[in-house]
Amino acid sequence: MDVISVLKKNIWFVLSILAVTLSLGFVFSDGLIAMEKAWNREEYSHGYLIPLISFWFIWQSRKQLLEASRQGGSWIGFAIVLFGLLLGFVGELATLFIITQYAFLVTLFGLALSFVGWQGMRWLWFPLTYLFFMIPLPNFIYNNLSSQLQLISSWLGVLVIRAFDISVNLQGNVIDLGVYQLQVVEACSGLRYLFPLMSFGYLCAYLFKGKFWMRVVLFLSTIPITVLMNSFRIGVIGVLVEYWGIEQAEGFLHDFEGWIIFVGCLGILYIEMRILAKLFIKEKDFSKVFVVDAFFSPVPDSEQNQNQEQAEPIHMPKTFVAACFALLLMLPAAAFIGDRQELTPDRSRFTNFPLSIDDWHGVEVGMGQEYIDTLKFDDYIIGNYTKKDDRVPVNFYVAYYASQRKGASAHSPKSCIPGDGWRIADFNQRAIDGVTSANGEPLRVNRAVISKGKNKQLVYYWFQQRGRIITNEYLVKWFLFWDALTKKRTDGALVRLVIALPDGMDESQGDQKLAEFLQDIFPLLKTYVPD
Numbered sequence: 041m042d043v044i045s046v047l048k049k050n051i052w053f054v055l056s057i058l059a060v061t062l063s064l065g066f067v068f069s070d071g072l073i074a075m076e077k078a079w080n081r082e083e084y085s086h087g088y089l090i091p092l093i094s095f096w097f098i099w100q101s102r103k104q105l106l107e108a109s110r111q112g113g114s115w116i117g118f119a120i121v122l123f124g125l126l127l128g129f130v131g132e133l134a135t136l137f138i139i140t141q142y143a144f145l146v147t148l149f150g151l152a153l154s155f156v157g158w159q160g161m162r163w164l165w166f167p168l169t170y171l172f173f174m175i176p177l178p179n180f181i182y183n184n185l186s187s188q189l190q191l192i193s194s195w196l197g198v199l200v201i202r203a204f205d206i207s208v209n210l211q212g213n214v215i216d217l218g219v220y221q222l223q224v225v226e227a228c229s230g231l232r233y234l235f236p237l238m239s240f241g242y243l244c245a246y247l248f249k250g251k252f253w254m255r256v257v258l259f260l261s262t263i264p265i266t267v268l269m270n271s272f273r274i275g276v277i278g279v280l281v282e283y284w285g286i287e288q289a290e291g292f293l294h295d296f297e298g299w300i301i302f303v304g305c306l307g308i309l310y311i312e313m314r315i316l317a318k319l320f321i322k323e324k325d326f327s328k329v330f331v332v333d334a335f336f337s338p339v340p341d342s343e344q345n346q347n348q349e350q351a352e353p354i355h356m357p358k359t360f361v362a363a364c365f366a367l368l369l370m371l372p373a374a375a376f377i378g379d380r381q382e383l384t385p386d387r388s389r390f391t392n393f394p395l396s397i398d399d400w401h402g403v404e405v406g407m408g409q410e411y412i413d414t415l416k417f418d419d420y421i422i423g424n425y426t427k428k429d430d431r432v433p434v435n436f437y438v439a440y441y442a443s444q445r446k447g448a449s450a451h452s453p454k455s456c457i458p459g460d461g462w463r464i465a466d467f468n469q470r471a472i473d474g475v476t477s478a479n480g481e482p483l484r485v486n487r488a489v490i491s492k493g494k495n496k497q498l499v500y501y502w503f504q505q506r507g508r509i510i511t512n513e514y515l516v517k518w519f520l521f522w523d524a525l526t527k528k529r530t531d532g533a534l535v536r537l538v539i540a541l542p543d544g545m546d547e548s549q550g551d552q553k554l555a556e557f558l559q560d561i562f563p564l565l566k567t568y569v570p571d
Contacts, residue, residue, distance in 0.1 A: 053354040056364055060151065063367045064144065067374040068128055071140030078176040086236035090174035093243065094167035101163040106354060108160030113359035117153025121363040124150055125370050132374070134524035136445050141175045147367070154359040166246050173239035179449050180517060182231070187455040189229040193271045197224070200275020206282050211492065212458055215278055220286050222278060230270030232298070237262045237305050244309060249329050254316050258309075265308050273301045383528045384442050385570040390421035393568060397560050400425045402436070415451060418442040419568075425557060432545065434557045435538040440569060442531050444520055450534035452513045453501050454488070462490040462497070469511055470500070470551070475558050477509045478571055483562060486511045489547060496541040498550035500558075505532030507571035533569040 065072065079087035098105070124147030131139030148171070152164050177185070190213045198210045201217075208217055215222040241262035245255040277297065317329040395402040402423040412420075417439040424433035439450060457464060466489040475483040488499040503510040506523050510516050516532075524530045537557065539550045 050354045053356055056356065056361075060364055060367060063364075063371060064147065067125070067367070067370050068140055068144040068147075069374075070132065071128075071137045071144060074137040075141050075175060079174075083232040083235050084174075084176055086239055087174040087176075090171060090239060094170050097167040097170075098164065104163050105156050105160050108156040108163075109357060109360075110355045111159060112157055113154040113357035114157045115154075115359050117150045117155070117157075118359050118363045118366070120150030120153060121147055121366055122150075124148075125366060129370070129373060130525065134445075134521050136521060136524055136530075138175075138178050139521075145171055145175070151360070151363050151367075154363040155357060157357075170239070170242060173235070173242065178517075179444075180452075180513065183449075183451055184455050186229040186231055187458070189231065189234075189267065189270075190224050191458055192267055193228065193230055193274055194224045196268065196271030197274030197278060200272055201278040201282075203275075204279050204282075206279065208278065212462065215274075217278060217282055220281050222274075222281065224274060228270070228274060230266050233270055233302050233305060234263065234266040237266050237302070237309070240306070241309060244313065244330070247330055247332055248313055248316075249331055250316060250321055254320060258312065258316065261312060262305075262309065265305050269301050269305050269308070273297055381528070382443055382445070382524070382530060384531060385529070387440075387570045388567045390419050390438065390440070390568055393421050393423075394564070395423065397425070397564070399427045400434075400557065400560060401427075405435075415439060416441075417450075421568075425561075432540055432542065432553075434554060436557070436561065437536045437538075438533050438565070438569070440531070440533040444530040444532060445524060449520075450503055450516070450532065453499060453534075453536055454486070454513070457488070457490055457499070462492045465489045465491050465496075472555050472558050474555065475562050478507050483509060483558065484511060487551075489541075497538055498541055498547060498554065499536065499538050500554050501534065501536040503532060504535050504565065504569045531570075535565065535569075 075087070078084045124143050124145075127146060128140055128143035131137075131143050145168070149168050152168060153161060156164065176182070194210060194213050194215060198208055198215060201208045201215070206217070208215060210216070213224040215224065238259070241259045245259040248255055248258055250258075313330060314326065317323055317326060321329055323329050395404065402425040405422040405424055407420070407422055419440040419442075420438060422435070422437045424435055426433045441450060444450070454464070454467070466487075468487055469484055470487040471482040471484050473482060477483045483502075485500045485502045488501075490497050490499060503513070503516045505516060505519060506527065506529055508519060510519065520530055520532075537554050539554055541547065541550050
């Protein structure tokens with residue numbers, strides 16, 4: 041029985057799979073396109089391999105899956121498909137890609153369950169859960185994780201440098217070698233190793249035929265392996281820069297070192313599997329512990345011929361047919377939602393923001409291009425404002441985002457402050473008397489006292505988002521979703537004020553000065569950060 045004959049015998053099944061594939065691609069197109077664009081970033085570049093590996097595992101289990109489908113699918117799978125489509129509908133209305141991407145996986149899981157039932161899911165649970173590694177992290181989680189890993193990697197990297205008897209000073213993410221200063225930027229946080237290594241570790245844990253706890257240890261160990269190896273890389277770069285110059289931290293050598301470290305991570309993962317097998321399984325033949333032959337060895341010709349001769353029409357359970365019908369019904373709604381455009385209100389740009397406000401006189405301060413590229417805002421202002429005969433300026437910074445659904449959103453200063461070597465000595469919230477927010481209540485801000493060595497500063501900040509003043513960064517994410525859904529808007533800004541507290545100036549004086557400045561500039565903000 042040739043391939044053409046098999047296709048003719050199962051023409052309805054082939055057409056249904058083709059229709060499901062095209063429908064899934066259309067319904068979740070915005071999220072899938074955004075996901076593919078994220079794969080162009082180094083930390084997510086492994087994303088192209090994830091669906092291919094998952095498909096390979098499904099293809100290798102095709103015989104077992106077809107046998108399971110003959111016993112009927114599950115109506116729970118149909119219900120999961122409905123939930124996934126609803127979640128995707130909400131994600132499209134809110135124009136938030138991350139919701140659409142996870143809704144795609146939920147719908148895919150429901151379709152599989154509706155086709156093969158719970159018995160068939162024993163063959164599908166791994167390739168379907170493996171697909172989660174192709175979805176980028178939500179941006180605010182990524183930023184917080186990156187900031188923490190930068191600090192840890194910098195600290196451990198300095199330990200490596202000091203092991204070579206090199207004098208070095210660490211201030212946040214800045215490694216000071218005296219002649220040279222190394223900035224451990226976001227790209228050096230280790231996430232470009234962590235994400236692909238975790239996906240590879242998950243694959244290894246599945247193929248490793250040990251007890252469940254061994255598999256969990258194997259997978260979770262990818263996190264400390266990545267952190268330690270990335271820290272070792274930073275330390276080695278510091279040593280090379282100390283003896284051979286700053287060129288060792290740039291160009292081809294810098295990138296080549298990254299590849300060496302990643303290969304080293306894979307080597308450590310392999311050694312870990314060998315140790316686990318040696319200590320707890322005691323199997324001399326490692327190929328029987330780490331089993332890959334079943335998934336890569338070809339089917340014998342005799343078995344192929346036998347399977348072809350005995351081929352039967354593929355059974356499509358009612359549950360799967362119902363799930364496919366529900367997916368097809370979603371197509372008109374998806375076409376309608378596709379025309380929903382995010383609204384961006386009119387506003388004045390910060391180039392027009394006044395530098396003279398009553399008794400305050402400001403001087404604009406520039407920002408390095410590397411920080412602009414990292415923060416990804418659409419407009420911003422940084423200025424130092426002082427009153428006459430006042431030598432301590434108020435640093436005023438606003439970062440405005442026209443859209444926060446495309447991988448760009450306001451960074452929380454609470455996460456970024458430690459990266460510059462500052463320590464948060466006190467953190468609370470404060471209501472500013474004499475300054476009224478849109479709801480008629482006093483303006484409430486986050487208040488932080490930070491220190492670095494003998495230097496001390498007072499920081500006020502808040503998130504000004506579509507008429508709301510928000511101090512909790514997680515609440516920002518909720519209102520981002522709600523306003524995208526109900527207002528078709530995700531614009532907003534971070535507002536931050538900083539004043540130095542030199543010797544002889546206590547915190548109460550700093551509070552008074554920032555409050556005075558807020559009374560004068562806050563009414564002006566709504567022109568640049570619209571309600």
